[in-house]
Structures are given as structure tokens and as C-alpha cells.
Amino acid sequence: MTRIRREVLTLPAAELGPDNPLPALRPLDEVHRIDGRERTDLPADMARQLGHEPLRSLLPARVRDGYGRTRAPRALDALVIENDRLRATVLPGLGGRIVSLVHLPTGRELLYRNPVFQPADFALNGAWYSGGIEWNIGATGHTTLSCEPLHAARVPAPDGGEMLRLWEWERLRDLPFQVDLWLPEGSGFLYAGVRIRNPHERPAPVYWWSNIAVPEDRRVLVPAEEAWHFGYERRLSRVPVPSYDGIDRTYPLNSRYAADYFYEVPDGRRRWIAALDADGHGLVQTSTDVLRGRKLFVWGSGPGGRRWQQWLTAPGTGGYCEIQAGLARTQLEHVPLPAQSEVSWLEAYGPLDTPSTGEWTDVVGAAEQRLAAALPRARVDEAYAAWKPYADTEPGTALAAGSGWGALEVLRTGLELPGTPFPESTLGAAQEPWRQLLRTGVLPEPRPGRPPGPTPVSPPWRDLLETAPATAHTEYHLGVAQWHAGDRAQAVRSWERALRRAPEPWPPLRCLAVADQEAGHHERAAERYADAFRDLCRDGHDDDGTRTAAVAALGRETLEALLRVRRTAQARSVWERLPAAVRLRGRFRLLLAELLLAEGRRAEARAVFDAGFEVADLREGAEDVGRLWNRLTDEPLPARYDFRMRPDTG
CATH class of the missing domain: 1.25.40.10 (Tetratricopeptide repeat domain)
Structure with a gap:
């Protein structure tokens, strides 16, 4: 059966520092957007969702820019969930990130595991760190919860064992969500049951992408023949898979510049994505069909992408790419969630061993067959059906505490949210003035x-x-x-x-x-x-x-x-x-x-x-340093300052 235990993970880590106390009246520059004129040639549903309720500000979140780049050993509270085949390590105090997923029979790490904790300006509100599996909810970009604590507790699992439940109140869209992690006895796959609820009397825009960092010396396999390419030139265009411009883009290092590839998985085809090394070993992610999107992000082999890779980790560490799964076809879209409704799905993460080289159709077909043998599609659907009644089960032993903002909303509304309690005891100093406003009107x-x-x-x-x-x-x-x-x-x-x-x-x-x-x-x-x-x-x-x-x-x-x-x-x-x-x-x-x-x-x-x-706090895609350098001199930009991510900037 699944075992859940506490652990302390000690890493060289930069301090997060204080939040920026000025209200975030404007969003930070978000690179994942396109000009309205670019939408005319897109599918109607995609074009509609691209323009669906974009953020006008970061409110009520605050910008997190108080961190530096001086790292010292720091103890991080971790939760470990394991059976005899897999061991997952979770950081509840840092967004509930799964920072490690180890296949125990072989000792292989299935994820890109960052050996340091180094915040950088990639989240919607600033501080973010690379590596592992992150849960992105809210709006286009990395969640404002990237470096925030989540609530965590033990919960009964469908097979009689235990699940690790993570939950919080996402404040950009005012929506509670949960992630239930469990490992059935003898299973080689980690299950993640995800639910987002809209308890309000109005529709809400929803965004979700599960973001999985894997080593970049991999080939990425996905059941698709086309993809939507998005680069930092902020254009969205349809391209063939695996190759275009004579280059096989399913090998991350074959692209020179940073880019997203949002794959067109045909309707009715099983949803999955894998990253395998030259020997055919690696990670596969699959899900129920609600999580329709699949994506590859590459930093590219150019100097800007290499500099960012160095920036986010320690010297001598290998690079990474990201394979992702989301509710829409692209990350530029938001999906409407009707009033007083919910959306839920089940994901599975585990090892895959299958040839990674050869003709695309043959390699993908063989991988699909191997996945079907290791984890049949029907079993994923059955696991989802078995989990769903347990999503409302009240948590047992508390393992970590998140923020008090959910408790404040429950106090204001009287909402009952089975499975994700937000007790008044979690209210803190930030919520206290607003509790008094509720009680006294002042x-x-x-x-x-x-x-x-x-x-x-x-x-x-x-x-x-x-x-x-x-x-x-x-x-x-x-x-x-x-x-x-x-x-x-x-x-x-x-x-x-x-x-x-x-x-x-x-x-x-x-x-x-x-x-x-x-x-x-x-x-x-x-x-x-x-x-x-x-x-x-x-x-x-x-x-x-x-x-x-x-x-x-x-x-x-x-x-x-x-x-x-x-x-x-x-x-x-x-x-x-x-x-x-x-x-x-x-x-x-x-x-x-x-x-x-x-x-x-x-x-x-x-x-x-x-x-x-x-x-x-140099922002993803920012060109401040290079622009100022070009005003000073005609000399080439020194490598230490070269964070350029677009071909038209040199």
C-alpha cells in the first residue's frame, strides 16, 4: 500500500525575501500572448478562448521579487509518497511541486531534478523555480502559487490505502482546487486526481497546465502529426510534427531558440506524452480525455537559452525541457467554467521503455502499444471513476498548512466545500483586517x-x-x-x-x-x-x-x-x-x-x-540588459548578459 511520510530536503537555496508591498495594478509582462490580428486564421474555438477574460492586473496577488541569488543550505519540508515501485517527493510549502519521481527497481530519476532552489522571474507574480512537476492554475503563465504553501493532508484512497491531498484557494480567479496523489499497491504509475470548483453564481475562466520538467537530452513522443508553434516573436502558427524546416523538433536541442509546441492530438486518440533517452528509457504522462492539450517547451541551443538554463540551477547541471498537459489546446487559452460546477480529471505518471529512434509513425505506434500494456486506457478511466467519490472525503491528518485566504472566503460566503476545508484557524495577520470588516462593517x-x-x-x-x-x-x-x-x-x-x-x-x-x-x-x-x-x-x-x-x-x-x-x-x-x-x-x-x-x-x-x-528578477523574455548595452556600444553582448530568446534580437 502507499506510504506517506515527512522528510526534510536540504538544498542550496536562495531566500524568497519579502513580497513587494505595492499593489500589482498591472500584470507583469507575459510573453504568452499574440496580437489580435494573428487570430483571424485560427480555429474558431481557439480564437474565442484566446480572447476569453485575460488578466487586467495581478490583483489580489502580490509580486514576489524580494529574492536574490545568494544560496546557502536550507531545510525544506517535504512529503514522500511511495510504494515498492515509485517514490515521489513533494514540497507542500512551494506550490505542492513534485520535485522527484524515482523508479525504485532501477533507481532512475524520471524527472529533471534541480539540485538547487533558485527563484527567478517566471511566474505570473514573479518568483518561480525550475524542475519537477508543477500545477499551474489561474491564468496564462506559471501560477502565482509557484512559491506559496498549499494545504496538505492524508486522505483515504480508493484502494484502501492513503492519498496525499494538496489544496488551496486560487485568488486570481477565486477558485478552490485540489490535487490527490496516490500509488496503488504494486502500481508503476503515480495517479493525480485533479478537481477545480467554481462555487460562485457566475461563470469563471479556467486555466490548467501540469508542467513536467525532464532532461533535455530526450526525444519527446506524442500521438500527433501537427502542432501549434509559439515563439517569443509572439506568433502562433501550425507546423508539421516531427519535422519542419528540415529539422526534427522532437529532439529539444535541435531547436536554436526557445519555443512552445502545442500538439494537435486527434479527437478520440489517447492523450499522452513521453520523453525518452537514446536507450528508450524515460517518463510518460497520460490522462483522462478532459485534459486534452499536450505541449513541449524547449530552451533551444542558442546562447540565450543556454544562459537561462545556467541561471536557473547550479554550474555543471544538465539542461531540461518541459512536457505539459492542459485543459485547452494552447496555453494562451482560458476555458469557461459554468457557475456552481466543477471540472475534474485523472493523470498518471510513470516509466516507459520503448525505442525512441526511427520513423515517427512507427516509434509513436510502438510507444502507444507499450503504454497500453503497462497502463491500459480503460484502467485510467476506471481509476478516475474510483477516485471521484473520494474527492469529497474529508482530510485526515494535516501535514501542511496553506494560506488563510480560502478561510476568509468561506467565512464571507458560508460555502461548504467537501474535501477541501478552509478552517477559520488558518486565518493570519493578512486576513485579520478583512475579518473585522466582515464582522463590524469597519x-x-x-x-x-x-x-x-x-x-x-x-x-x-x-x-x-x-x-x-x-x-x-x-x-x-x-x-x-x-x-x-x-x-x-x-x-x-x-x-x-x-x-x-x-x-x-x-x-x-x-x-x-x-x-x-x-x-x-x-x-x-x-x-x-x-x-x-x-x-x-x-x-x-x-x-x-x-x-x-x-x-x-x-x-x-x-x-x-x-x-x-x-x-x-x-x-x-x-x-x-x-x-x-x-x-x-x-x-x-x-x-x-x-x-x-x-x-x-x-x-x-x-x-x-x-x-x-x-x-x-530579470523577467522571462525581457531584453532590458541587451537594449541598454546596445545604447552603450556596438560590441557584441557579453555572454553573461545574453538572455535573448528571439531570433530577431541577434
């Missing part, structure tokens, strides 16, 4: 000198803020909720009212500066940013790093706004007021080089590059 004032806490932004919370006494603090949060709803004029009016009453004006001033930028008023935005930063710096007290995080975040935005309108003297004044430790960060070394160049001090700006820096 939002309590924050502690003096601290940045405002996070804002719940769904319509019911906005209604509660509208009826609460109109203090500066309430008006500030109301403006954030209105902004999220798309009512930007009302948001600006709320922030203007907050500004007239606020003992500390910088929070609404910063929001108004963002609103100015979005409206194209960049001069006024720069002025408001400068005023907000000056106000924030009046009080230097900081007992837990929160205010320093605010100074760094607002300082960065202020410098960028001032440099945009060529106010170099004001930008220099902001730079001088930054704490010394903040000025040493890689992001701020890059800003210093830009400031020096704006001041006409080209040689000093070049010296910043020559001295070396690392921008810990």
Missing part, C-alpha cells in the same frame, strides 16, 4: 509606519468597502478594488479622496502615478512618483524589512518613471536616497548604468557592466 486602520496590506478585490469585497466608513485607508483599498474591476475613473477618485485625508500620502500617490502612466500622462506620473518616494523616505524606521521592501519597490518605479521623461537630476536625487544595500542589488546596478548614460557619463555606465551584476 476596516481597521493599519499600524502607523507600515505599508497597507493586500486588498481582496472581488465584487463582494468591493461592495463591503463601498459601504464602510470612508476613511483614507478604506478609500485607498476601495480604489484598488475598483481598478481591478476596470472602473479606473472611480479608482482615481477614491485615491484622490484618500490622498486628501491620508497621514501618509505615498500609497495613494503611487496608485495615482500608475493611473497617470496608463493614461499616457508620463510627466505628471513622474512628479507624483517623486512626491510619493519623498514621503515614504521621511520615516526611516523598519522593524521587519517591510518598509525597506517598499522603498526598493517604489524607488525602482520612481527611477524608471523619471528616466522615461529625462528628469535626470530628480532621478539622481532618488538614487542617492536609496539604502546602500538596495543600491547594490543587480536591478539597481542596471538602473544606475541607465542613469549614468542619461547624465552623459557613458564611460562610467560601461564600467558598471564591466564590473558585473546579476539582475535577480
Whole structure:
């Protein structure tokens, strides 16, 4: 039977650091999007889902950009689930990631196992790390829960053993979800039963991709003859599989540039994808048919892709690619989930041994036969049917605790969610003001000198803020909720009212500066940013790093706004007021080089590059470093700064 136990995993790890305390009024740049004109030649259902309720902001999530690149041994709480054939290691405190899946009879690691924990700016809200199997829910991109804790507990399994249940409340779409992991006795496959519920009286857009990192010296097999190719040029085009432009793209290292391949698995064909080494050993993932999409992501063999691979792990570690499975054909789509309904499916992960070389049709056919012998399609459907009644089973022994946001929603709505309890005992400091608003109708004032806490932004919370006494603090949060709803004029009016009453004006001033930028008023935005930063710096007290995080975040935005309108003297004044430790960060070394160049001090700006820096929160697909280098010199971009992922950038 399945055994579940606790374990401590010690890795060289960077600290996550504090969250960015400024409300995320705009989404971070997400590379997985296309121009509307590109949709005209796409299938009707795909085109419709590509435009279905994209994110307007990251709210209510916060940006996680407080991490660095200094790693030290760190103990991570892990949960191990195993039988006599497989051992899976799960990190409940970091998104419920399966970081290792070992085939015990051979000792083979079936996944790409990252030997370090190194956050990088790939998630929708920033911090993300590579390796293992991650559960992506919310919106196009890596989930905001990538580095967040999930609830975890033991639950009875259909075969009389135990399952490991992971669950949380996903806040971008306000949807609870769960992942049930179990290993039937003697099974060579890990099962994952997944359920997403929409308990609301309105439809909700749903996104899900199970993302599996595997070593890149593999061939990827999938039952498809065509794929949708998406590169960082942000175009979606149909290509043949396995080869196009004379190159077999099912070998990840054959592509020069980073790219996605979303496979067209024909209707009625079994859904599966595998990654096998030259000897035919590797991993296969299959599922019930609801999880229709299959994808390969490659970094490519070019210098930018190689640099990213080095960036995400330790020197000497091999590279990886990703095989994925999702609800839609592509990751650019969101699927509508009707009100008061749910969607669920079952996935299976295990070893596959079959030839990986040869003619595509023959190799895929042989792999399909081998999969059918190891795990018949009917058995997956039967396992799903057996699991479904257990999805509502109340968890037993608690193994890890997630956030208190689900408990707050249950407290507000009185929802009953069998199988995924969100007890009031999980409420924490971030939820406490909102619990008081629910109980008293009044939002309590924050502690003096601290940045405002996070804002719940769904319509019911906005209604509660509208009826609460109109203090500066309430008006500030109301403006954030209105902004999220798309009512930007009302948001600006709320922030203007907050500004007239606020003992500390910088929070609404910063929001108004963002609103100015979005409206194209960049001069006024720069002025408001400068005023907000000056106000924030009046009080230097900081007992837990929160205010320093605010100074760094607002300082960065202020410098960028001032440099945009060529106010170099004001930008220099902001730079001088930054704490010394903040000025040493890689992001701020890059800003210093830009400031020096704006001041006409080209040689000093070049010296910043020559001295070396690392921008810990460099965004996936970002070209900031290369663009600034090209303004400084005609010399080739040094390899240490080359993160370019598109062919048209060199």
C-alpha cells in the first residue's frame, strides 16, 4: 500500500525575501500572448478562448521579487509518497511541486531534478523555480502559487490505502482546487486526481497546465502529426510534427531558440506524452480525455537559452525541457467554467521503455502499444471513476498548512466545500483586517509606519468597502478594488479622496502615478512618483524589512518613471536616497548604468557592466540588459548578459 511520510530536503537555496508591498495594478509582462490580428486564421474555438477574460492586473496577488541569488543550505519540508515501485517527493510549502519521481527497481530519476532552489522571474507574480512537476492554475503563465504553501493532508484512497491531498484557494480567479496523489499497491504509475470548483453564481475562466520538467537530452513522443508553434516573436502558427524546416523538433536541442509546441492530438486518440533517452528509457504522462492539450517547451541551443538554463540551477547541471498537459489546446487559452460546477480529471505518471529512434509513425505506434500494456486506457478511466467519490472525503491528518485566504472566503460566503476545508484557524495577520470588516462593517486602520496590506478585490469585497466608513485607508483599498474591476475613473477618485485625508500620502500617490502612466500622462506620473518616494523616505524606521521592501519597490518605479521623461537630476536625487544595500542589488546596478548614460557619463555606465551584476528578477523574455548595452556600444553582448530568446534580437 502507499506510504506517506515527512522528510526534510536540504538544498542550496536562495531566500524568497519579502513580497513587494505595492499593489500589482498591472500584470507583469507575459510573453504568452499574440496580437489580435494573428487570430483571424485560427480555429474558431481557439480564437474565442484566446480572447476569453485575460488578466487586467495581478490583483489580489502580490509580486514576489524580494529574492536574490545568494544560496546557502536550507531545510525544506517535504512529503514522500511511495510504494515498492515509485517514490515521489513533494514540497507542500512551494506550490505542492513534485520535485522527484524515482523508479525504485532501477533507481532512475524520471524527472529533471534541480539540485538547487533558485527563484527567478517566471511566474505570473514573479518568483518561480525550475524542475519537477508543477500545477499551474489561474491564468496564462506559471501560477502565482509557484512559491506559496498549499494545504496538505492524508486522505483515504480508493484502494484502501492513503492519498496525499494538496489544496488551496486560487485568488486570481477565486477558485478552490485540489490535487490527490496516490500509488496503488504494486502500481508503476503515480495517479493525480485533479478537481477545480467554481462555487460562485457566475461563470469563471479556467486555466490548467501540469508542467513536467525532464532532461533535455530526450526525444519527446506524442500521438500527433501537427502542432501549434509559439515563439517569443509572439506568433502562433501550425507546423508539421516531427519535422519542419528540415529539422526534427522532437529532439529539444535541435531547436536554436526557445519555443512552445502545442500538439494537435486527434479527437478520440489517447492523450499522452513521453520523453525518452537514446536507450528508450524515460517518463510518460497520460490522462483522462478532459485534459486534452499536450505541449513541449524547449530552451533551444542558442546562447540565450543556454544562459537561462545556467541561471536557473547550479554550474555543471544538465539542461531540461518541459512536457505539459492542459485543459485547452494552447496555453494562451482560458476555458469557461459554468457557475456552481466543477471540472475534474485523472493523470498518471510513470516509466516507459520503448525505442525512441526511427520513423515517427512507427516509434509513436510502438510507444502507444507499450503504454497500453503497462497502463491500459480503460484502467485510467476506471481509476478516475474510483477516485471521484473520494474527492469529497474529508482530510485526515494535516501535514501542511496553506494560506488563510480560502478561510476568509468561506467565512464571507458560508460555502461548504467537501474535501477541501478552509478552517477559520488558518486565518493570519493578512486576513485579520478583512475579518473585522466582515464582522463590524469597519476596516481597521493599519499600524502607523507600515505599508497597507493586500486588498481582496472581488465584487463582494468591493461592495463591503463601498459601504464602510470612508476613511483614507478604506478609500485607498476601495480604489484598488475598483481598478481591478476596470472602473479606473472611480479608482482615481477614491485615491484622490484618500490622498486628501491620508497621514501618509505615498500609497495613494503611487496608485495615482500608475493611473497617470496608463493614461499616457508620463510627466505628471513622474512628479507624483517623486512626491510619493519623498514621503515614504521621511520615516526611516523598519522593524521587519517591510518598509525597506517598499522603498526598493517604489524607488525602482520612481527611477524608471523619471528616466522615461529625462528628469535626470530628480532621478539622481532618488538614487542617492536609496539604502546602500538596495543600491547594490543587480536591478539597481542596471538602473544606475541607465542613469549614468542619461547624465552623459557613458564611460562610467560601461564600467558598471564591466564590473558585473546579476539582475535577480530579470523577467522571462525581457531584453532590458541587451537594449541598454546596445545604447552603450556596438560590441557584441557579453555572454553573461545574453538572455535573448528571439531570433530577431541577434
